[in-house]
Amino acid sequence: MAAFNETIAQAYAVQGASIDLGRGVLDDKLVSDAVVLLPLATMNRHGLIAGATGTGKTRTLQLIAEQLSDAGVSVFAADYKGDLSGLSQAGAADGPAPKRMADLGLPYQPTAYPVEFLSLGGIGDGVPVRATVTDFGPELLGKVLSANETQEQTLALLFRFADERGFGLVDLADLRALLTYLGSDAGKADLTGIGGVSSATIGVLLRSLVELEDGGGKEFFGEPLFEIADLMRTAADGRGIISCLELSAIQDKPALFSTALMWLLAELFEQLPEVGDLDKPKLVFFFDEAHLLFADATKSFLESVERTVRMIRSKGVGVFFVTQAPTDVPSAVLGQLGARVQHALRAFTPEDADALKKTVRTYPTSEFYDLEKLITSVGTGEAVVTILSEKGVPTPVVHTRLRAPRSSMSTASGIAAAAAASSLAVKYGTRLEKESAAEQLAQRVQQAPAAPADQPAAPKHESKAKQASDPLTDFLGSRQGKTLQREVIRGAFSLLRKRL
Ligand SMILES: Nc1ncnc2c1ncn2[C@@H]1O[C@H](COP(=O)(O)OP(=O)(O)O)[C@@H](O)[C@H]1O
Ligand SMILES: [Mg+2]
Structure with missing residues (x-):
């Protein structure tokens, strides 16, 4: 055990600011001093949040978004099912969130975050985002x-x-x-x-x-065309504003929204100045249901995505893809994603088993875990994590029990009213x-x-x-x-x- 504690604590230690993801687990036991930190300085090296439905991807996204906001970093997230909207409200006093924090031995402080609700062209609730x-x-x-x-x-x-x-x-x-x-x-x-x-x-x-x-x-x-600068705002209290693109009303229209997300990313790339590597990113962009972007794409399109992801790093933007299996993401893109938060994968079919083997091969070898077994067996709200340290070195794989978000894990009420009251409604509402x-x-x-x-x-x-x-x-x-x-x-x- 001692070797595990020290290895993880050392590998994940940071000098600068970081996101606290959770604590390490070995042989089903929580190891409190195996603190799993994600340095803000390497978040422009991108990441992947993967796992089967119901394994905890959205909550992971939520807890990372919260801590980014606390650090004054703006966040953009596609809210595919509407269940990320709870970011705008403080978390419940009882239920799985406080339970998880108690389990980790950490204080639970329910907190609401500054959220801007957006929608594609006004379909559903949220300030309309339009492009010509x-x-x-x-x-x-x-x-x-x-x-x-x-x-x-x-x-x-x-x-x-x-x-x-x-x-x-x-x-x-x-x-x-x-x-x-x-x-x-x-x-x-x-x-x-x-x-x-x-x-x-x-x-x-x-x-x-x-x-x-x-x-x-x-x-x-x-028109009016959405201005990218409106994604990069901070609230009066200094926290980064979390822009949630509400997509639940167009779930049945997947072709448009995945491309619209790519458009936003391409706009960011074009309009932001070169800044090189910063102490913390200017914006982190969570790309949910990422498999839709890559499905049936032409070769030139895929090359453009790959280039955008590679080059946007120097603009201070981190991109986190969220999808079910890492194999949904083309290897040229996958290879650029420095942080991996892999929730449980299922391996029912021979294709699943194949995907699992491929996934394991993209991880550093582990002296503590049988990765194939681990990836199929981690619990809900747990993940197999490897990230880039501040030195840019991949960290050893750690089975992580993630923190709970501080904001609500339920769908928020009053999204339409919040969007109508937003300053952006004046600019883009009509x-x-x-x-x-x-x-x-x-x-x-x-x-x-x-x-x-x-x-x-x-x-x-x-x-x-x-x-x-x-x-x-x-x-x-x-x-x-x-x-x-x-x-x-x-x-x-x-x-x-x-x-x-
Ligand atoms: N970090 C976490 N802390 C506490 N509960 C969690 C956590 N992650 C997941 N859960 C529980 O699991 C449920 C499903 O998680 P969710 O993130 O919605 O899954 P996914 O997005 O992968 O479908 C949540 O509603 C919550 O009850
Ligand atoms: Mg989800």
Whole structure:
């Protein structure tokens, strides 16, 4: 035992500030002086919280978020089931939380935390987070449309075309109008001009757009655009604000939210300055249901995710992926996650057993545990932990009984009221209504005579035709000078590529 105590206490000791995760366990016995600390200085080296349903992932996220907030670090967390909302309320006086703290021999201090509730486009409760189609960029849009490489490339060409013509793609109606236009007789010349885009692909994209429109895209895409700085705030008392993106109302629309989370991450990467390694991160971003991000992704998309995760470290942002099995995360990403909090994994099927073996191989070897056995047998609210020490060295694996959160482990009440009372509600609460440009373009398409393909569509009024010689420019003229206009199409990921 002595060897265990000393090894763990030494390996996890820190000079600077840290998160207290819990206490070590050996042979089913709690070892009080095996204190398991996660240094704030290595939290920009990212992490993984994994485990089967009901094993304690959300509570681990919650207790880490609380201590980050206490340390003045802002937190962003996707609240997939709504059960993280309890962060805004003090924990219960009895029940599993005080019981756990008593078991650990630690004081239990129920505490409410400063929480900002967000939602995607106002679906469900929370201040609406919106993005314009232009801001989202072709690569992320391709992902959310389940586009293949060809379709993704087509989107990139269309975005560039729209940009050259000054056509701000704000919402999905704009994108639909553009696709419809290019697929029509009126847009034929423009389509040919773009080059490398087939009308068949335009048709496929139009069809896949329907699903996105119904899957929350109508609400999410639009203005005002959410500003990343609003995720990096601290409360008046100095604690970091925890932004909870409430997703329970769109659980049945997974395609959108995983991509929207990636968009936020890409925005953070683009907009934050280089800071190198800090004493503590500026923001920690918890990416829940991470498997959705990687499922069916194209190779280039995965490469972009991998790069973003690798490079965001120097911007002082830590990313923690939360998912069921580590094998949900591609190895190029997994290899960059310094901290591992592995809750129990089940091994029912041969596939499970395989995943378990693979998982064990990604851990340092342990002189104290049989890892395969340990990972399948740790209790609820316990985990198999290894992190990066302040020196950047992986720590020995320790079976950890985690602390309980101080805030409520139940879903909070009054989320809608809290969001309505937030200062951000003034800024983002109401969708910015734009001129119905998309409708105008749709009209153009309708009015275009079924002229021979090589003849440009006849403009409706001579006078108008003099000002603008082609239907798209004509139509787009109405948008010039609008805030929606962006100098460059900077699809987050494309920009990242250019920089490299
Ligand atoms: N650290 C913890 N302290 C006390 N109870 C916990 C802890 N972790 C998990 N539990 C108990 O287990 C339940 C399920 O945990 P949860 O985090 O919701 O699982 P998951 O997110 O993996 O599905 C909690 O509601 C709580 O009762
Ligand atoms: Mg959970």
